[in-house]
Amino acid sequence: MPLYHNDDQAMLADTASGFMAEEGNIAKQLRHWRDRNCKDGFGHGLWKQMAEMGFTGMLVDEADGGLGMGHVEAGIVLEEIGRNLTPSPFLTSSVLAATALKHGSDDMKGRYLPGLIAGDSVFAVAIDETAKHRPSRIATRAEKSGNGFRLTGSKSFVVQGASADMIVVAARTSGSDEDADGITLFAVPKDASGMTHDAVRLVDSSMATHTKFDGVELDGDAVIGEIDGGRAVLDAMLLAGRVGAAAEGVGVARGAMDMTVDYLKQRKQFGKLIGEFQALQHRASHLYSEVEIARAVTIKAQQLLDAGAESADLMASVAKAKVARAARLAVQEGVQMHGGIGMTDEYDIGLYMKRDRALAEFLGDAFFHANRVATLSGY
Amino acid sequence: MADLETFRTETRAWLEANCPPEMREPARDDEDVYWGGRRATFKNDAQKAWFEACVAKGYTVPAWPKEYGGAGLSPAEAKVLREEMSRINARPPLSSFGIWMLGPALLQFGTEGQKQRFLNEIARGEIRWCQGYSEPGSGSDLVSLQTYGEDKGDHWVVNGQKIWTSYADQADWIFCLVRTDKNDKYKGITFMLYDMASEGVTTKPILLISGNSPFCETFFDNVKVPKSYGEDCPAYVGEVNRGWDVAKYLLGHEREMISGAGGGERSAAIGAMMKRHAVKLGDELDPVLRAELAMFDVDALAYTAMGEKFLDEIKVGKAHPAQPNMMKYVGTELNKRRHELMMAVGGSRSLEWESEDTGGGKPARGWLRTKANSIEGGTSEVMLNVISKRILDLPGA
Ligand SMILES: Cc1cc2nc3c(=O)[nH]c(=O)nc-3n(C[C@H](O)[C@H](O)[C@H](O)COP(=O)(O)OP(=O)(O)OC[C@H]3O[C@@H](n4cnc5c(N)ncnc54)[C@H](O)[C@@H]3O)c2cc1C
Ligand SMILES: Cc1cc2nc3c(=O)[nH]c(=O)nc-3n(C[C@H](O)[C@H](O)[C@H](O)COP(=O)(O)OP(=O)(O)OC[C@H]3O[C@@H](n4cnc5c(N)ncnc54)[C@H](O)[C@@H]3O)c2cc1C
Numbered sequence: 001m002p003l004y005h006n007d008d009q010a011m012l013a014d015t016a017s018g019f020m021a022e023e024g025n026i027a028k029q030l031r032h033w034r035d036r037n038c039k040d041g042f043g044h045g046l047w048k049q050m051a052e053m054g055f056t057g058m059l060v061d062e063a064d065g066g067l068g069m070g071h072v073e074a075g076i077v078l079e080e081i082g083r084n085l086t087p088s089p090f091l092t093s094s095v096l097a098a099t100a101l102k103h104g105s106d107d108m109k110g111r112y113l114p115g116l117i118a119g120d121s122v123f124a125v126a127i128d129e130t131a132k133h134r135p136s137r138i139a140t141r142a143e144k145s146g147n148g149f150r151l152t153g154s155k156s157f158v159v160q161g162a163s164a165d166m167i168v169v170a171a172r173t174s175g176s177d178e179d180a181d182g183i184t185l186f187a188v189p190k191d192a193s194g195m196t197h198d199a200v201r202l203v204d205s206s207m208a209t210h211t212k213f214d215g216v217e218l219d220g221d222a223v224i225g226e227i228d229g230g231r232a233v234l235d236a237m238l239l240a241g242r243v244g245a246a247a248e249g250v251g252v253a254r255g256a257m258d259m260t261v262d263y264l265k266q267r268k269q270f271g272k273l274i275g276e277f278q279a280l281q282h283r284a285s286h287l288y289s290e291v292e293i294a295r296a297v298t299i300k301a302q303q304l305l306d307a308g309a310e311s312a313d314l315m316a317s318v319a320k321a322k323v324a325r326a327a328r329l330a331v332q333e334g335v336q337m338h339g340g341i342g343m344t345d346e347y348d349i350g351l352y353m354k355r356d357r358a359l360a361e362f363l364g365d366a367f368f369h370a371n372r373v374a375t376l377s378g379y
Numbered sequence: 380m381a382d383l384e385t386f387r388t389e390t391r392a393w394l395e396a397n398c399p400p401e402m403r404e405p406a407r408d409d410e411d412v413y414w415g416g417r418r419a420t421f422k423n424d425a426q427k428a429w430f431e432a433c434v435a436k437g438y439t440v441p442a443w444p445k446e447y448g449g450a451g452l453s454p455a456e457a458k459v460l461r462e463e464m465s466r467i468n469a470r471p472p473l474s475s476f477g478i479w480m481l482g483p484a485l486l487q488f489g490t491e492g493q494k495q496r497f498l499n500e501i502a503r504g505e506i507r508w509c510q511g512y513s514e515p516g517s518g519s520d521l522v523s524l525q526t527y528g529e530d531k532g533d534h535w536v537v538n539g540q541k542i543w544t545s546y547a548d549q550a551d552w553i554f555c556l557v558r559t560d561k562n563d564k565y566k567g568i569t570f571m572l573y574d575m576a577s578e579g580v581t582t583k584p585i586l587l588i589s590g591n592s593p594f595c596e597t598f599f600d601n602v603k604v605p606k607s608y609g610e611d612c613p614a615y616v617g618e619v620n621r622g623w624d625v626a627k628y629l630l631g632h633e634r635e636m637i638s639g640a641g642g643g644e645r646s647a648a649i650g651a652m653m654k655r656h657a658v659k660l661g662d663e664l665d666p667v668l669r670a671e672l673a674m675f676d677v678d679a680l681a682y683t684a685m686g687e688k689f690l691d692e693i694k695v696g697k698a699h700p701a702q703p704n705m706m707k708y709v710g711t712e713l714n715k716r717r718h719e720l721m722m723a724v725g726g727s728r729s730l731e732w733e734s735e736d737t738g739g740g741k742p743a744r745g746w747l748r749t750k751a752n753s754i755e756g757g758t759s760e761v762m763l764n765v766i767s768k769r770i771l772d773l774p775g776a
Binding site for chain 2: 272318
């Protein structure tokens with residue numbers, strides 16, 4: 001598979017970039033909802049429009065009413081989301097939850113997928129329990145109770161948790177906190193009693209929750225996949241999510257870089273365009289190189305994932321780590337090269353910096369993934 | 380696709396039959412690398428057998444047309460061959476500036492007569508070439524070069540000095556940039572080909588910090604260069620005074636090659652490399668060093684993906700023409716970092732300069748050699764200049 005988009009994918013990229021620049025741009029979405037202090041942090045109207053464009057159900061199988069596309073295609077949409085800083089539940093619903101639901105019963109798919117595909121519902125995932133991504137450690141417990149389970153524990157940084165209609169929760173049904181086995185995934189409806197959502201606004205204006213489960217009663221049919229065998233589903237979900245987050249990060253990096261390079265061509269100081277100073281040129285060229293490389297390895301990871309290759313796991317971590325570092329460089333250089341104006345709220349470059357920080361943390365930062373690369377490489 | 384699979388099967392069988400076991404491990408020293416040329420000798424029978432088998436099959440230059448000594452492979456077939464060779468760790472049968480640099484330029488700009496003669500000689504390893512570009516006053520600013528060829532009708536008389544000419548003392552012929560018009564900086568350079576045995580050519584080796592001296596100062600004292608070597612075989616490539624176009628094209632190739640974009644160990648992840656060389660890391664690895672290795676592997680694996688993407692895009696004309704500069708910049712900086720880390724992993728053992736254990740100080744000498752990667756073929760700073768100007772379109776760049 002050559003590492004560029006085929007004709008269909010290139011067409012999708014054109015469509016997605018036009019749509020997102022028109023409808024999902026910073027003024028219409030991020031700033032609009034932020035300035036209204038919107039409790040969801042995104043607009044449901046746009047989410048519905050994304051459904052009409054056919055984006056929401058890309059990763060859902062055709063048999064289940066979706067488009068049955070791959071991670072390359074989802075990545076195309078995510079890159080445009082990143083570039084426009086478009087707030088939406090695409091990553092949590094259409095990538096993470098959709099991947100988990102592939103392993104759900106037909107009944108469960110029938111219950112949730114139509115709303116997901118139509119853009120009527122929002123889905124979130126609850127994995128982490130600490131401030132850093134540590135999916136190997138799951139302490140939240142689900143104990144057998146009648147025909148179902150009683151869920152107790154807490155999750156942090158549940159992105160879109162407050163707006164979600166359903167949350168995919170990773171809980172422990174046996175073993176101790178660090179065990180690989182003994183995990184079960186549950187589809188927990190938002191209105192299940194005993195669940196509290198402590199919503200917090202994050203630095204990038206998105207909303208996340210600290211969610212507590214205080215003896216939440218769940219039916220047996222809330223189980224996604226096998227009881228005690230949820231690790232495989234969790235891993236599949238994380239893999240898809242990491243590759244997706246990398247694609248969005250590429251968009252953030254490119255958006256910040258493009259803004260910055262444009263600025264270098266407009267701003268004059270010392271009687272010259274600042275883009276004429278070699279000190280800035282070299283840094284811009286270095287930045288360009290890093291962003292291109294991050295984009296290449298992200299496409300590589302998407303293709304490996306679509307092909308079901310074993311090496312997709314390693315390459316996903318390489319991509320997530322590489323993108324995190326390239327995007328960090330892009331936003332840092334972006335603010336710096338804008339000078340004082342880059343520090344103002346009025347100017348968009350700072351918004352990229354904020355989004356980068358939140359996105360890099362989501363599903364593991366560069367350190368987490370570099371550590372995985374070492375472990376998977378055997379050292 | 381089915382054809383490619385057949386080709387893979389055949390290639391595998393051919394390699395099995397023709398690549399001696401001794402040629403299936405990485406080169407350990409200079410003698411393991413066969414450069415060809417008039418004065419060449421083989422280190423052993425295996426090296427000779429492997430080289431001759433490849434020549435017969437056209438595998439010293441697999442992608443060149445058959446009439447010029449190649450195997451006429453399509454890009455996809457050439458990739459399969461590369462993959463199959465690297466699967467068994469097969470050494471390149473022939474290393475040569477003729478293959479890497481002059482050949483591509485001749486394929487693009489040469490006359491039929493030049494191609495017939497020079498490409499075949501290169502493919503068969505008969506003539507060893509060196510590159511005469513840099514001068515003491517003209518490095519990054521190559522176009523300021525002063526070596527002058529005075530027009531004497533049917534020949535030129537060349538005077539001047541080149542520097543950093545790699546293996547000039549062992550080369551048979553030189554491809555050389557010579558000023559033939561002093562009034563036009565760019566349109567006054569001719570890309571000449573001539574014999575290093577010509578009267579008036581002398582070389583003087585330069586010792587490097589690695590203790591080796593692979594390159595030379597090269598002096599031309601009234602060297603007589605004929606304008607033609609026979610019918611349809613001029614002594615210059617392209618047109619007289621328009622050698623800069625050829626030189627630039629060739630530099631593009633050189634940068635691609637130095638960047639290691641074609642894969643190989645140069646950009647490989649350290650983790651995989653250490654496993655291959657069975658370096659035990661275990662508990663001895665400082666956590667901070669392990670972290671640096673891991674970050675390096677992230678960068679190296681990502682760069683490898685970029686290399687693949689770049690080659691895929693070149694094939695269909697999608698790559699930006701200035702992209703090789705980016706590959707060269709990143710690839711060479713990475714390779715330097717890689718060797719720094721390998722020195723750190725090796726600890727005091729990697730300091731040994733002459734021990735048998737280290738193959739005569741291979742780690743240390745190799746580490747020092749990599750410092751030239753970001754200088755030779757155009758410095759990192761010059762690569763960044765080109766990216767600024769040609770890709771980012773920054774003002775005044
Ligand atoms: C939080 C804050 C507080 C401030 N407080 C005050 C205050 O109290 N009073 C006051 O008067 N000002 C204040 N300033 C303004 C501050 O001094 C300017 O922002 C600063 O001098 C940079 O100028 P600029 O923003 O116009 O950036 P520019 O000069 O436009 O620079 C843009 C980018 O180009 C680079 N650049 C410019 N020229 C060159 C060159 N020759 N070579 C290489 N790179 C170059 C810069 O380094 C920068 O990265 C404040 C700024 C901030 C952010
Ligand atoms: C191992 C090795 C093998 C070589 N083999 C050959 C060979 O076979 N044939 C041959 O002809 N040449 C060869 N060279 C020469 C090589 O091409 C030159 O060394 C190279 O082009 C740099 O030129 P210079 O050494 O004169 O450095 P200079 O041009 O003097 O550069 C000195 C420093 O200034 C920086 N600099 C220069 N101009 C600029 C600018 N405009 N903006 C910013 N920074 C700048 C450079 O990046 C560098 O850091 C070889 C070099 C090495 C190290």
